[in-house]
Amino acid sequence: xxxxxxxxxxxxxxxxxxxxxxxxxxxxxxxxxxxxxxxxxxxxxxxxxxxxxxxxxxxxxxxxxxxxxxxxxxxxxxxxxxxxxxxxxxxxxxxxxxxxxxxxxxxxxxxxxxxxxxxxxxxxxxxxxxxxxxxxxxxxxxxxxxxxxxxxxxx
Amino acid sequence: xxxxxxxxxxxxxxxxxxxxxxxxxxxxxxxxxxxxxxxxxxxxxxxxxxxxxxxxxxxxxxxxxxxxxxxxxxxxxxxxxxxxxxxxxxxxxxxxxxxxxxxxxxxxxxxxxxxxxxxxxxxxxxxxxxxxxxxxxxxxxxxxxxxxxxxxxxxxxxxxxxxxxxxxxxxxxxxxxxxxxxxxxxxxxxxxxxxxxxxxxxxxxxxxxxxxxxxxxxxxxxxxxxxxxxxxxxxxxxxxxxxxxxxxxxxxxxxxxxxxxxxxxxxxxxxxxxxxxxxxxxxxxxxxxxxxxxxxxxxxxxxxxxxx
Amino acid sequence: xxxxxxxxxxxxxxxxxxxxxxxxxxxxxxxxxxxxxxxxxxxxxxxxxxxxxxxxxxxxxxxxxxxxxxxxxxxxxxxxxxxxxxxxxxxxxxxxxxxxxxxxxxxxxxxxxxxxxxxxxxxxxxxxxxxxxxxxxxxxxxxxxxxxxxxxxxxxxxxxxxxxxxxxxxxxxxxxxxxxxxxxxxxxxxxxxxxxxxxxxxxxxxxxxxxxxxxxxxxxxxxx
Amino acid sequence: xxxxxxxxxxxxxxxxxxxxxxxxxxxxxxxxxxxxxxxxxxxxxxxxxxxxxxxxxxxxxxxxxxxxxxxxxxxxxxxxxxxxxxxxxxxxxxxxxxxxxxxxxxxxxxxxxxxxxxxxxxxxxxxxxxxxxxxxxxxxxxxxxxxxxxxxxxxxxxxxxxxxxxxxxxxxxxxxxxxxxxxxxxxxxxxxxxxxxxxxxxxxxxxxxxxxxxxxxxxxxxxxxx
Numbered sequence: 001x002x003x004x005x006x007x008x009x010x011x012x013x014x015x016x017x018x019x020x021x022x023x024x025x026x027x028x029x030x031x032x033x034x035x036x037x038x039x040x041x042x043x044x045x046x047x048x049x050x051x052x053x054x055x056x057x058x059x060x061x062x063x064x065x066x067x068x069x070x071x072x073x074x075x076x077x078x079x080x081x082x083x084x085x086x087x088x089x090x091x092x093x094x095x096x097x098x099x100x101x102x103x104x105x106x107x108x109x110x111x112x113x114x115x116x117x118x119x120x121x122x123x124x125x126x127x128x129x130x131x132x133x134x135x136x137x138x139x140x141x142x143x144x145x146x147x148x149x150x151x152x153x154x155x
Numbered sequence: 156x157x158x159x160x161x162x163x164x165x166x167x168x169x170x171x172x173x174x175x176x177x178x179x180x181x182x183x184x185x186x187x188x189x190x191x192x193x194x195x196x197x198x199x200x201x202x203x204x205x206x207x208x209x210x211x212x213x214x215x216x217x218x219x220x221x222x223x224x225x226x227x228x229x230x231x232x233x234x235x236x237x238x239x240x241x242x243x244x245x246x247x248x249x250x251x252x253x254x255x256x257x258x259x260x261x262x263x264x265x266x267x268x269x270x271x272x273x274x275x276x277x278x279x280x281x282x283x284x285x286x287x288x289x290x291x292x293x294x295x296x297x298x299x300x301x302x303x304x305x306x307x308x309x310x311x312x313x314x315x316x317x318x319x320x321x322x323x324x325x326x327x328x329x330x331x332x333x334x335x336x337x338x339x340x341x342x343x344x345x346x347x348x349x350x351x352x353x354x355x356x357x358x359x360x361x362x363x364x365x366x367x368x369x370x371x372x373x374x375x376x377x378x379x380x381x382x383x384x385x386x387x388x389x390x391x392x393x394x395x396x397x398x399x400x401x402x403x404x405x406x407x408x409x410x411x412x413x414x415x416x417x418x419x420x421x422x423x424x425x426x427x428x429x430x431x432x433x434x435x436x437x438x439x440x441x442x443x444x445x446x447x448x449x450x451x452x453x454x455x456x457x458x459x460x461x462x463x
Numbered sequence: 464x465x466x467x468x469x470x471x472x473x474x475x476x477x478x479x480x481x482x483x484x485x486x487x488x489x490x491x492x493x494x495x496x497x498x499x500x501x502x503x504x505x506x507x508x509x510x511x512x513x514x515x516x517x518x519x520x521x522x523x524x525x526x527x528x529x530x531x532x533x534x535x536x537x538x539x540x541x542x543x544x545x546x547x548x549x550x551x552x553x554x555x556x557x558x559x560x561x562x563x564x565x566x567x568x569x570x571x572x573x574x575x576x577x578x579x580x581x582x583x584x585x586x587x588x589x590x591x592x593x594x595x596x597x598x599x600x601x602x603x604x605x606x607x608x609x610x611x612x613x614x615x616x617x618x619x620x621x622x623x624x625x626x627x628x629x630x631x632x633x634x635x636x637x638x639x640x641x642x643x644x645x646x647x648x649x650x651x652x653x654x655x656x657x658x659x660x661x662x663x664x665x666x667x668x669x670x671x672x673x674x675x676x677x678x679x680x681x682x683x684x685x686x687x
Numbered sequence: 688x689x690x691x692x693x694x695x696x697x698x699x700x701x702x703x704x705x706x707x708x709x710x711x712x713x714x715x716x717x718x719x720x721x722x723x724x725x726x727x728x729x730x731x732x733x734x735x736x737x738x739x740x741x742x743x744x745x746x747x748x749x750x751x752x753x754x755x756x757x758x759x760x761x762x763x764x765x766x767x768x769x770x771x772x773x774x775x776x777x778x779x780x781x782x783x784x785x786x787x788x789x790x791x792x793x794x795x796x797x798x799x800x801x802x803x804x805x806x807x808x809x810x811x812x813x814x815x816x817x818x819x820x821x822x823x824x825x826x827x828x829x830x831x832x833x834x835x836x837x838x839x840x841x842x843x844x845x846x847x848x849x850x851x852x853x854x855x856x857x858x859x860x861x862x863x864x865x866x867x868x869x870x871x872x873x874x875x876x877x878x879x880x881x882x883x884x885x886x887x888x889x890x891x892x893x894x895x896x897x898x899x900x901x902x903x904x905x906x907x908x909x910x911x912x913x
Binding site: 033037041052057061095100106 | 494535607674
């Protein structure tokens with residue numbers, strides 16, 4: 001299989017997973033009132049200086065939400081960012097609280113499935129012997145308000 | 156002959172064998188054993204000594220077997236997998252043989268949940284079929300499970316239990332086949348009340364040639380009362396008591412129920428004597444050893460062949 | 464113009480609102496399935512290992528309060544509850560609305576004095592401003608806010624704002640009134656098809672679908 | 688995943704009497720998933736201990752923190768700043784997590800707040816069932832995907848024993864007999880041959896502390912060159 005064929009096959013798989021779950025994704029994404037109440041139910045959010053990138057809804061909107069909206073047509077850079085969101089910023093402890101009842105862990109798991117169809121999966125730097133500093137994320141609140149720094153927040 | 160067991164001799168002579176059962180006391184009294192043994196003497200060919208049956212602590216079956224030998228009876232030493240690992244089992248087997256024990260019955264054992272120490276730790280290092288194989292290996296190959304040699308291996312006559320009534324019914328005879336393949340020389344069955352089911356099972360076993368490879372002793376337990384029959388039906392795992400038995404016991408006067416129970420038992424034994432594939436009968440008179448002489452007498456099982 | 468928006472357009476909006484809401488419920492229904500509890504797990508019938516002391520019952524109450532939205536986010540809980548109460552109460556109980564309903568169908572709900580309705584509207588708008596400010600200033604909210612969220616907030620607030628103006632006869636009454644009706648209709652139509660759909664989603668999911676946070680023992684689950 | 692159950696409050700309280708300050712540590716791994724030791728349980732325990740420990744000897748200062756997994760040093764390191772502020776620790780992780788926490792902070796007494804029960808599955812909401820005893824030598828391929836070591840009360844490899852009735856284990860009517868289930872499944876799959884032969888005596892793998900070193904990483908620990 002050459003490169004373009006493989007890309008095509010990948011895209012097909014992504015679309016299949018998306019199509020299969022389309023209705024649910026749409027309803028769930030649409031139910032989100034972006035209220036951010038889910039934030040504190042995530043211990044990672046609390047442990048990381050309340051960095052919004054650990055907020056459950058943020059993780060869903062910027063992974064599954066984008067994949068859904070763009071029908072899986074996202075670039076490598078974005079895939080990398082999503083990978084961080086759903087694997088590094090989430091341990092799937094399945095305990096997030098959504099006042100509206102959105103099953104956030106389910107959606108994150110779905111995002112993981114979608115990313116796997118693109119050959120992206122969880123990589124744990126520390127297990128590969130990377131120095132700790134690389135693993136710990138510093139958060140600068142300014143970063144999020146600047147669209148150039150973090151285009152994912154601007155949709 | 157694989158062993159110097161009297162039971163084996165009786166069975167190889169094609170005599171219809173009779174085995175009894177004796178539960179060791181929940182205490183240290185050797186007297187209890189002699190008392191119970193007294194009723195069984197010259198009425199049976201060998202006596203099963205239960206191993207902490209229903210997971211209730213009793214005198215060890217090894218010690219009780221040795222005491223029984225002193226009384227001039229042949230024990231059938233029962234060993235369950237619940238309480239010992241392979242090290243303890245092999246060591247006990249060596250000791251048993253040294254004490255003159257020649258028969259061993261290999262069992263899984265009741266789960267400790269029913270016993271007097273329900274939260275004890277189970278062992279089940281090996282299961283009953285693997286135990287049979289282990290004893291056979293010790294006897295025939297003269298080696299331990301590890302493969303190391305035994306000085307003067309124990310020459311045991313190996314027994315196993317079979318339950319023709321447990322689930323899944325179709326698999327029961329295959330499990331019997333597995334036990335025989337593992338090395339069981341004789342089989343004692345669970346108490347039989349459902350004769351139809353037993354006939355079907357023994358026919359299957361006979362057709363598969365299993366009754367040629369091992370001696371099958373049909374298990375019977377005389378009912379003392381309707382209450383006992385109901386209890387056995389509802390509370391004893393793996394027991395199949397048809398309603399007809401209960402109806403029959405209910406049909407007689409309360410005082411007559413015990414003798415009616417014995418009558419049922421004797422009728423069963425009469426049928427077993429004629430049944431192809433049945434080599435003997437195992438009489439489990441639970442805490443009722445004193446009626447064994449009467450049963451064996453009525454069922455025409457006496458006199459027993461003289462042990463050599 | 465006024466006749467048109469309060470006539471056919473109103474009917475159409477109601478039709479879209481009700482059928483859209485029904486469609487949404489049906490959609491949710493078809494995406495979930497009933498999970499029958501057919502087996503009782505061993506031990507489920509057994510009483511708890513140890514009796515719960517009075518003190519522990521009290522502690523459990525404290526903890527369940529702590530775990531509730533009110534315990535975790537008191538301000539958000541209170542503001543959003545008031546916001547939603549006003550959202551329903553003000554339009555449904557307003558005397559002016561009830562008069563219109565009475566004129567058309569001869570029925571009417573309980574109504575509240577205009578003054579009170581005005582207060583509810585003000586409270587509602589205050590809550591809306593709170594949400595707006597929150598969306599503009601709190602980092603975690605900024606992070607998930609898009610123009611869409613602002614639009615939705617505006618769609619919700621607009622009928623109240625225009626209603627408020629109309630009641631106080633600010634600006635040109637006729638125009639404001641028409642705007643009030645139109646914005647109200649827009650909101651109705653938007654409910655089933657936008658983020659406002661969380662109205663249906665909330666009740667359906669949190670009551671019917673089983674989960675750590677469901678109200679009661681939800682027996683439905685998402686189909687897999 | 689590992690399943691655990693929170694201990695009785697009284698037992699936890701008794702264990703920390705005499706320490707003026709304690710840190711309750713949660714784990715975002717398995718115990719979080721089974722609602723035993725995640726952030727929410729930590730917060731609840733903090734509240735409960737704060738309100739109910741009124742004795743003079745009871746802890747005055749109670750804190751809580753949850754990390755990704757207590758079975759990994761990487762994540763435990765997040766506690767390095769917090770732990771020195773406290774006299775003792777309570778861990779809501781599984782037994783492995785508790786021990787690794789205690790190992791990282793050897794001068795602090797560590798008390799478990801959950802009982803680690805088994806490796807199991809989420810059967811339904813709040814209902815977990817054991818499925819694996821980590822025997823270290825998986826036989827599921829032979830037994831139709833049903834573990835005789837775990838699911839059979841006696842762990843028989845040549846089952847069933849004489850006990851099952853109406854498909855239930857002799858231990859309880861509510862527990863299906865593992866071997867009846869194995870038989871039924873293998874029969875349906877036409878694989879009954881699997882259990883007609885005798886299953887040989889097993890060499891149990893979990894009799895000393897288990898340890899795995901992946902082949903790919905062996906040289907890393909032996910210092911030998913690949």
